[in-house]
Amino acid sequence: MRLPSSQALAGLRGARSSILYRSKWVCSSYRPGSVRWSSSERLAASSEKPYYITTPIFYVNAAPHIGHFYTMVLADVLKRWQQIKGKETFFLTGTDEHGMKIQRAAAKEGIEPKQFCDTNSEKFRALAAAGNISYDAFIRTTDPAHKKSVREFWLQLKHALPDHLGLYKGTHEGWYAVSDECFYPVDAVRPDIVSQTGKKIMVSNETGSEVEWVKEETWFFPLTKYKDALLKFYDENPDWITPAHRMNEVREWVDNHLEDLSITRPASRLSWGIPDPEDRNQTIYVWVDALINYIAQAGYGTKWHSPSDNMGIWPADMQIIGKDILRFHAIYWPALLMALGLPLPKRLLCHNHWTMSNRKMSKSFGNVVNPIFAIHRWDLDPLRYFLMRNGSFTKDMSYSNQLIGAVYTKELQANIGNLFYRVARPKVTGKWSTLEAVSAFRDGEFQLIPEEYLGQAFTSLDEHLEKAPAAFCEEMDKCNTAGAIREMFNLLRETNRYVSDTKPWALVKDRDPDLRLLLKLVIYNCAEALRIAGILLQPVMPTKAGLLLDELGVARDRRSVAFAVKGRDKKYGTEAKTGGSAPRIEKWDTIFPPTPNADDSDTEVMEQLRSTFHDKTKNPMNQMAEMLAMEARMGEEAVAKMLAEAHAAKEASW
Numbered sequence: 001m002r003l004p005s006s007q008a009l010a011g012l013r014g015a016r017s018s019i020l021y022r023s024k025w026v027c028s029s030y031r032p033g034s035v036r037w038s039s040s041e042r043l044a045a046s047s048e049k050p051y052y053i054t055t056p057i058f059y060v061n062a063a064p065h066i067g068h069f070y071t072m073v074l075a076d077v078l079k080r081w082q083q084i085k086g087k088e089t090f091f092l093t094g095t096d097e098h099g100m101k102i103q104r105a106a107a108k109e110g111i112e113p114k115q116f117c118d119t120n121s122e123k124f125r126a127l128a129a130a131g132n133i134s135y136d137a138f139i140r141t142t143d144p145a146h147k148k149s150v151r152e153f154w155l156q157l158k159h160a161l162p163d164h165l166g167l168y169k170g171t172h173e174g175w176y177a178v179s180d181e182c183f184y185p186v187d188a189v190r191p192d193i194v195s196q197t198g199k200k201i202m203v204s205n206e207t208g209s210e211v212e213w214v215k216e217e218t219w220f221f222p223l224t225k226y227k228d229a230l231l232k233f234y235d236e237n238p239d240w241i242t243p244a245h246r247m248n249e250v251r252e253w254v255d256n257h258l259e260d261l262s263i264t265r266p267a268s269r270l271s272w273g274i275p276d277p278e279d280r281n282q283t284i285y286v287w288v289d290a291l292i293n294y295i296a297q298a299g300y301g302t303k304w305h306s307p308s309d310n311m312g313i314w315p316a317d318m319q320i321i322g323k324d325i326l327r328f329h330a331i332y333w334p335a336l337l338m339a340l341g342l343p344l345p346k347r348l349l350c351h352n353h354w355t356m357s358n359r360k361m362s363k364s365f366g367n368v369v370n371p372i373f374a375i376h377r378w379d380l381d382p383l384r385y386f387l388m389r390n391g392s393f394t395k396d397m398s399y400s401n402q403l404i405g406a407v408y409t410k411e412l413q414a415n416i417g418n419l420f421y422r423v424a425r426p427k428v429t430g431k432w433s434t435l436e437a438v439s440a441f442r443d444g445e446f447q448l449i450p451e452e453y454l455g456q457a458f459t460s461l462d463e464h465l466e467k468a469p470a471a472f473c474e475e476m477d478k479c480n481t482a483g484a485i486r487e488m489f490n491l492l493r494e495t496n497r498y499v500s501d502t503k504p505w506a507l508v509k510d511r512d513p514d515l516r517l518l519l520k521l522v523i524y525n526c527a528e529a530l531r532i533a534g535i536l537l538q539p540v541m542p543t544k545a546g547l548l549l550d551e552l553g554v555a556r557d558r559r560s561v562a563f564a565v566k567g568r569d570k571k572y573g574t575e576a577k578t579g580g581s582a583p584r585i586e587k588w589d590t591i592f593p594p595t596p597n598a599d600d601s602d603t604e605v606m607e608q609l610r611s612t613f614h615d616k617t618k619n620p621m622n623q624m625a626e627m628l629a630m631e632a633r634m635g636e637e638a639v640a641k642m643l644a645e646a647h648a649a650k651e652a653s654w
Helices: 006-014 066-084 100-109 113-130 144-159 223-236 245-256 286-291 323-339 371-378 380-390 401-423 434-442 462-477 481-502 513-536 542-552 602-613 620-634 636-653
Strands: 051-054 089-096 137-140 168-177 182-184 189-193 200-204 210-221 264-266 279-284 318-322 348-351 354-356 397-399
Touching (some): 066 354, 066 371, 089 113, 100 113, 113 137, 144 286, 144 323, 200 210, 223 245, 245 323, 286 323, 318 323, 323 348, 371 380, 380 397, 380 542, 397 401, 401 481, 434 513, 462 481, 462 513
Parallel strands (some): 051 089, 051 318, 089 137, 318 348, 354 397
Antiparallel strands (some): 168 210, 264 279
């Protein structure tokens, strides 16, 4: 990635100032030329820096939803992907806790904003724990260290830049959306009518949020002075944003809608935020405050550095965002960094939103997905798999229990789980073992198989084993988790076909030594497909993939991408189990056990559980476990019928 050159920014110096008036006092520590960090292309390209990946910090005005969880999982998967490639990583997430929405929400509940933030921030931390999100730091914008970084950044913007490139004070009036925490240009709003009341309002074209006309004195960042530098940066880095069509949206906004950015709010209107260190009557704009978290974690504002010092983990290698906050990260954020000569993030990954069966999720519709309940309903790794399989950067995504149920049954239970038990734990397991098959490969025994025995059926998997790992890696390096998962699904589907075509259960009955070798070849090829899939799916399903590799006997130090190549690992496998050492495998003990009925909504499942199992346990998750155990014993249809009858009886008694 090419960073904006000092010449590009220097070209801004001749621009005319549009300030109304300026602060007269200038602290000596913040005089022009004393910027504490300088942009360093050399550092940005350094291989020593950890791979730094971030999520947006999540706004705590409401409880976390499935969209938040998807963003967390996507970042976690991409971090784990870098790790199994052998890279050191750093993953930052956290919560955004200032702004008008927080102030109003806390007032509505009759509590202090900080207490409100503490409660809701903990919900996001709990979701991350439940989702096995391997973050390295969880930042809060109410943290003292973050506030210090924001104050340092603010004073640099105020005092370390030439007049026309730094902050200026003026009167701002325009259309402001409280829910979006931002102003919109006149040509970006439209009239609308509230359907329930008939009230006429103005709304944002971009988000549909209601806007109100506001006039107030604020500090401004001269964003328009950075227009040419931004456009030049976009030209030189056309792949900076994934997907590519989002870059076109950003360029269009910069070309046609760019205005200087009001970056404070009067404290009389917004008190819950970080005040201007030099003017307590002004509160720093929540989005400026929030964006700085990414460099605050890197140590910005904690100590002075000379221009030759490195910047730790910054710049970010990957910043993951939703499409609704693209403008803040692709326009405001790079302009602010350019102003202070700081490196820009290397890449933005912008994803779309989740809907419920193609309908917008809304509390009024009663279709908002509780991610904690979804985790307990479907189990964590299958839910992660579904989100990464169905996630999209080009269109909104549909969440439904029917979709998850279909994916679970077809791809996890049938394609992965069934293949594993056919190969590694067959009913005739005493007649072959993966350990013997791998040993035969290691000892070169397969070269002894007569050529006439090696028909198309027995070699048909070779090409798939050769090509699938590379194709998976290519898709993951493009952050296309859906495409990568599709490559593994296809490999395992071909492997299931291979088992059906080669019929190892028939080969095992023949005493011909050559056919016994052929049997080992079949089992080896299948084991290799499972081993490679287990390695590559670790970022998506850390627990299930780890269990699969454990069951195959793959050593812990042989689970990196480097080993996801056919024939690379010659030291794995498990012994055949016979007699008492081969216990009967129940459905409940499989890698992907039975799940609740996918046709029922979360609300229906919760109500059925509450009605049926309330006498046993009041905990909803324990109720879920009770039902799953019954399904394992009685069968899904029998339990569904019992629940329906019990629920009907309850209703009749009312």
